Each structure stands twice: as C-alpha cells, then as structure tokens.
Amino acid sequence: MSGIERPDDFESRRGHLRKLSDAELHAYFWELADKIVEPLIEEARTHTTPSIERSVLLRMGFSSFEANALVDKMKMLGLLGRGAGHLILKVATAKNLSARAAGEALLGGHYWEVLSA
C-alpha cells in the first residue's frame, strides 16, 4: 500500500503560519511535537516489554542468559505485567531468600507456584 499523492500546495496551506513571528513559529512547532509524543510516552509509562524486563533483571545482577530464561517463562505464564524483578523479590520474601538465590531457584524450576498464587 502506498501513501497519498499531492502537488506542492505549500503557498495555499501556509496562510495561518505567515503571521507568526519566528519565535511564535518555533513555540508552535514544539507544542505540536509534544502533543504528538504525549500518547507514545503515556503508553510507555503504563506498559512493559520483554526487553525492559530483561534489562531489569540485568540490573538486579542476573546474566543475559538468566534474564532471557526467566523472562521467557514469565511471559509464557502471562506474568510479565507484574514485572520480572518484582516477581523475583516476591519469591525471595516468601522463601526468605536473597534476590539472587530466588532467581536461581526459579531458573531451577522451583517456587513458580508462589507466583501463580
């Protein structure tokens, strides 16, 4: 599918912009740009992705292999919306483990029942 075709009708479209000073034009430019990104940023604020969750686990001291395995399984179980790091801390609290040990236990297939509860 292709986009629309249109001749260069700049002169007929620019009427409302001509009266603006340069400073006003710049301000209007940024007002429009901010308006365009607003919903994109809102989606980012309220959503997550496998890569974000893996990046959280990297920051918690897990290797890329460990982060991949944990996030894949959480995604499969539909748990990602709670946050991978949060889930690991839940297991750590429930089983009185360090965060690292909780992650290792999950990698070993243990304690997933804590999370589905």
Added chain:
Amino acid sequence: MKLSPDQKLDIREVLKDLASYQPKRKGWIWRQPMTNHEVGPFILKDTSKNLINSVPLPAAHAFENMDPQCAVVVTTEIASGRFEDDLRRMRMVAWHGADHIMVIRTTGQSHIDGLIEGTPEGVGGIPITRKQIRATRKALDAIEEEVGRPINFHSYVSGRAGPEMAVLFVEEGVNGAHQDPQYNILYRDINMHRSFVDAAEAKKILADGAILQLDGAHNANATAKEAWKVTPELFVQHAINSACSRAVGMKKSFIALSTVPPMAPPAPKMRLDLTYAVALREVFEGYTFRAQQNTRYMETDTMETTVTHVLDTLISRLTPTNIQSTITPDEGRNIPWHYNNVAGVNTARQTFMGLDGLDDLVTLREEGKWREEARNLKERAVLFLEEILKGGGYFSAVAAGQFVDSGFFPERKGDGIVRFPDKGDDADTVVLRASDYGAPVCSHFGNNIYASENGKACHAYGGCTLCDPSKIQYIDEVDLEDNVETRLNKPLADRDAGLLSPEVEKHADGVVCVTIFVPDSPEIAEAAAIEMAKHMGLGSPEVISRRVMHPAEGSVFEIKGVLQMKINKHELSLPVIEQPLPDKEIEAWVRPRRLHIVGATVGEDEHSVGLHEILDIKHGGIEKYGFLCHDLGTSITIERLLDAAMEYQARAILISTIVTHAHVHEQHMRRLHELATQRGVRDRLVLLAGGTQVTDELARECGMDGGFGRGTTGRDVASFLVRSLRPKEVK
C-alpha cells in the same frame, strides 16, 4: 595497562583479567576549548588542549611541527568485523585527532531479541557484546592516556533489545549511543508500539548514565531519492525523538541531533545546505548538534568525496556544531580501510584548523532570500506536524506513508515507507503493567511500585548493578571456535615470527590498491588495466574507481587486489639512521681538544664543492665546532694526504670523490685504508669518504670508517667524528 608509542598494542594484555575490569570513568566528555592559544608560531582562536602524542598534518613541519586540536569533538566510525583489528585502528585515529569512536554493529544485530555474548566475528560491523565492549573500553582507556585526551566510545541502542543495550552501555562505560525508535520502525520494521515503549526505558537509562544520545534522522538523508526534499521531515524526526527524550528526563544538552548537509556539488550545496542547517539550529536551540558528512551523493572518487566533506565541515563551522562526524572517503566503494578512517579525520581537522578565527571575518547575512527560504523550511515542517495530528497521531501517519516520501512536503509522491501499528517484528509483545507492577532497579521509567518508596528502588536487595558494579555478571566466551582467542592465534604467530603482509582492514588480508592510467578508450583501458594488475601478481583484481580523462586519450583506474605474501622483517636490511648529536654537545667536546682534520678531493678530480660544504665554516661545515681543518685541495694523491695527516697529527681524514668512473672511487678508499695501515696510523685515524656515489655501506666495504652521500651536512660528519673519537679517549 600502559602503552608505549614504539610498541604495538598487546591484544593479549587487553584480554587479560577482563572479568574484573571496570571502566575508569563514565558518561560523555567534551574537549576543553582554548582561545588565544599559542601553538607553534601562532596565536589560535578556536582550539582545545594539545595532545601528548599525535601525528601532525603533513604541512606542520613548516610550522614548528605544530599540531593544534580543534574545539569540537571529532568522530570516526570503525567496523571491520573483528574488534581485535579495530583496536589498532582506534589507536591510529586517536593519534590523528579522533576522540569519538563509533562502533558499527554487525548486520542483523538489531533483529536479535536479547544480548549476544562472547566475541563472534561480524559482517559489516561487530556483534556488540559485553566482552567486546569491555575489551574495547579497556584499550581506549589506555589509548586516551597515550594521546592525552579522553576518548568517547559509542554504539547503538536500537533494535529489539534497546533497554538491555542501554544497561550494558552504562555498566561498561560507553559514552555515546544512537537511540531513536523511528529508526527501528522505518528501517528495521520492528513493531512501533514495542519500539516506543522500549525507547522510553532505554532513554531513561542513558539519561541517568550521562550518555550522549544521537538520533537516527540522518538515515532519511541517506535513503531519500532527492535528499534536499526530505528536509522538512527531518525537523519532524528530530523533534519526535527529542520530545520523547525530554519527556523521560533527558537534558537537552545530552540530546544530539544527527544532522547531515544533504547536498553535494555540482548541485548548489552551500546555498541549500547552509539555509537548512541554520533553520534547524534555530528551531532546536539548546540542543546539541552532531554534524555528519554527506553519504547520499558519495561516489567512488575519494578526491571528490573529500571536497564535499570539506564543504560539509565548513557548514559545521558556520553554524553551531558540537561534534563533527567524519565519513571515510572510501565508503562509496568498500567497507572503510584503516588509513581512510585517518584520512576522514584529517579532512575535518585540517578544515577546522584552516578556518581558525573565522568568526572574526565572516557573519551570515540577516536579510535576503536565503532567510525566506529558511523560514519556508520551518513552515513546511510545522505543516508536517499538523498533518500527523490531523491524521490521528504518529502511528497513523506512518501507516499512511507520510514518512520518507520523496515529495517536498506538503508535496507528497505516494512513495513513503508504510508500517502498520499491529505489524512488524515483536508485534503484540507490549504488555500492560498491572496495578502492582514493580521494577526494583534504578533508571526505570514509568509506573513502578518501588519508585514511590523512600530511597532507591533497588534498596530491598542491597543495590542494583548501576549502584554496585560488582554485581554485574560477566560472560566470557560461548562459542569454542568463533572467538577472539582462536582468531588471534594466526596474527600473533605471524607477529612473533616477524612476518608482515599488506593490510587494509583485518590482519594479513593482503589487500593493496594500485593506480593505473591507460591511454585508450575507457573499455579498452579498463580491460588492459586489469591485465596489468594481474601481471603485478595481484589476486582477484577489481576496479574500485574509474575516471575518464578523455574518451580517446585515456582513463585512470584504482584497482584493488590481494598480494599473498609475507615478508620476514628480521631478514630486511635497514639503513641505520642515527640522529646527529646536538650542536652544543659536539662543540663542547671538540673545541678544547684542538683536533686536526685533513681533507682533500682525491684523484683526477677538480670538483671540490662537496668538501668545502663539509669543512668550511661559511657553508655550515665542521670548522664551526672547533675542528682545525686542512683542506689540501683537489687532485691530491693518497700518499700526500697521509703525509699531511702525520705532519698535523690529525685524527681524521676526509676524502671527497665526486666524479667516479671505473670504480676509481672504490680504489681510492681501499688505497687510503691500506696505506694508513702500512704506516701504522690506521687505529689513530678516522677515515671518511664522501661523494654523490658513495654510500656508507660501500665505504665500509672499502675499509673506511664511514661514508656520506648526497644531502650530508657538516653536523652529520662532526657528530660521526665525535661518536668515533670519544670512546677511544675513554680507553
């Protein structure tokens, strides 16, 4: 790790103990500008601190070997596929003034969902992994100490693993990164929801890590059908990425617009490009500008490319630019070669230094048609933004093909790139955060139950890797074959054996380039040139550039080919070049000793100019150091020379043999040695011969202590005499 200018970079040392290596600093770093800076014989306006070690521009020898450094950061992009070869190239470019080194990723890395580990070889770039980054940063940490200026290391936070890349970069001391979700969408067809959600997290990590962010707008220049018509859209692409970055907390000064002058001669480049550059900088006041050089209109002629890039750099100089990126002049014909990275960097620094103080001479006119054209570009960009909103927002606009259309907006040709919000790689991987969503780490963007707690989000378990780097998990190698240790066996064995091969990119690749002009029509000339290259012994010869001089009179070709050979450096015989002693040292030793020297032009030879220049004080000869010289004149016999030497109790005899026929000069030298020996004075005397046909090697063969050829100065001879006589005195 410490480098020495006369030693090659030890890659084994770079790879040693990487598991525990930590970068010595983090975040982007600028040059320290210096104005009214005395460099060589000049006071310069637009410079930064000099380097400790560098290779100056070729003409510098005429100006006290000055090597001024411009005020802006200079970038080069390096990507051979093997990072271990790239490290050597990084060291070379640093010596030529680059302080922003960008590593291109291997083809396809943006489509990999997650991080790569180990050190596999890449294609058209390197796989960015923790080990490769860490090794590179370690090498750069040493290189920056060698040259005396911090070096910014840079790569890409795009593709399907942006947030992970961003974490990796902050942890490992990467200083700059490309991050622009529009690049993912338009050029990599990665799902647009995924791209923006990932981008917000990645940008937050980069912002907190003080990493300078570059956007991806320059790609629209490179891919546009007519590059100058995409300029209104470029304002928009820059704005969308910039607005997103600010929304997650990135400071304007860390948001760098990647902007390219779109045109090249014979088009009226300056008129179009400068207008656009000024308009862009006015709308984006307060942001940082990374000026890239043109690639869209690059052909295979490196001279043509260089001229275009000089003009690009002039545009940078006339507008505020913080970073000057360079493109290698050979990028239009192959993956850049070592020395072309250096050539690109030199194009920028040579231009900047030549333009020193330009602001005192030139200002841009405030009035005129170009000003109206600048305004028109801004209005066209505003119309572009209005159309995005009218059509339902960014995602709808991309789906409607509004981006990278070849029309000059609001003109539309209907050939834009079309992507759909529910399509592309990783569609449907974006997940709504639950009400109890949490991410117990620093530098996280968006809703997070840990963020509202007092103190750091990572407090519950003692700190994340951004607070406590000791928690970083280092993975070494994962592939037993495809890794740097295996690849290094051959280069290191060659190096130990002293074997050398030609190289442009990777160790011993054997690639050489020859220039051949053939005086015939282009087709015939090209076929002949290839045959000639084959006769030179070049494997797989390939014409990489051709230029017609005249349709009938001839064409010139640059031909690359492979020369499969190794030279053992230990078997090379090198002329021993000894630096002469300083004048003061020579005179201090000679003058108090009142040493007599006898000289003559021997045999049937009436040419005495050479000897005069060596002896005579008026010609800068050795008399000035205090030698007592006795020039016996021309056509002197060896016997008379020795008589005189004994009479004066001379310590040296200098003979000049300028006209040589039938090896008579060799006979003179041999006779002098033999006669001195017979008379029992050989040990006391230093015997020297000079002349245009004399070499040191030949003179020594004929029994002399040394020989001096063309270009010899009195200081060379005096220095040799002191070095010969001084040890005898100690005995």
